[in-house]
Amino acid sequence: MLVGLVSAKGSPGVTTSALALASQWPRAALVVEADPFGGDVRAGLGRGEWPSDAGIMEAVVDMRSMDLDVAVAWRLHRPTEYSPSVLAGLGCVGQASTLPWSRIGSALARLPGADVVADCGRFAVADGVTPLLRVCDVVVVVTGSSLRAVRAAARIAPRLQEERDVRPGDPRVPVLVVGADAPYPASEVAVACRLPLLGELPDDPRAAAVWSDGDQPRRGFGRSPLQREARRLAEALAASGDDRRGVA
Ligand SMILES: Nc1ncnc2c1ncn2[C@@H]1O[C@H](COP(=O)(O)OP(=O)(O)OP(=O)(O)O)[C@@H](O)[C@H]1O
Ligand SMILES: [Mg+2]
Secondary structure, three states: OEEEEEEOOOOOOHHHHHHHHHHOOOOOEEEEEOOOOOOOOOOOOOOOOOOOOOEHHHHHHHOOOOOHHHHHHHHOEOOOOOOOEEEEOOOOOOOHHHOOHHHHHHHHHOOOOOEEEEEEEEOOOOOOOHHHHHHOOEEEEEEOOOHHHHHHHHHHHHHHHHHHOOOOOOOOOOEEEEOOOOOOOHHHHHHHHOOOEEEEEOOOHHHHHHHHHOOOOOOOHHHOHHHHHHHHHHHHHHHHHHHHOOOO
16 A cells, blocks of 8 residues: 655645654555655754765666565665665655656565555655656645645645546545644534544654654653554555445
8 A cells, every 4th residue: 555645835744744654554664765856864854974975866777677566675774773774765855756646656565574664855846756646545635724825725625636536525545634723623623624534643743853853752651642643544544445346
């Protein structure tokens, strides 16, 4: 299963949510950084100590001589025991448009033994990673709950639905609200965006900084509001993949 996460504007927490969700996934899952503006995990979660050859660019070069699933396994890095394994993103702006995202996405969608949560960064109609979004099982629009954030998310929703060839309301393009009720409740955000509501992740700066900045987790991190809610959402998302395959 391949789940893509995108934002419209600002930094609502795509990278943080991708890592939190994958860390709580009910089966094996990894994170692929496909942000066209460049990856963040090397400097964030990895605190600048990421192996230089553990990234998506290296995996794509490997693809010339091996299948992508082998290359991905080879190039993954798991920085800490509480973290999911991650294929780190690009180091240069502009590189994204040079990568064969359609081929990469098709391989990730049927990776044996693991689901993939892809951090696709900010959605821009003409950017290079759109072919990856087309082959995702689900593309989640991540947004905050301010009027500004909701307006921006509502603007990209129809374009995403068009790219995915789905109608408004299709569960394959849902919205995830980070920090609801500030001021709009998640249900109102979903209606305004004309997207089905996947759920919400709470405003939990301490737990979020573990994922976004590599902060040391404090006691009880596993039971933090962010991790608990990520667990619920990860289970729902993983089950929706099963449903589509007729498992459930
Ligand atoms: N659920 C949350 N609660 C509180 N703070 C959060 C939450 N999610 C993310 N943040 C914080 O918001 C900031 C931005 O997060 P993050 O880097 O994940 O956003 P992003 O959407 O990936 O941004 P960018 O578009 O720059 O890649 C970070 O400081 C992070 O700790
Ligand atoms: Mg990010």
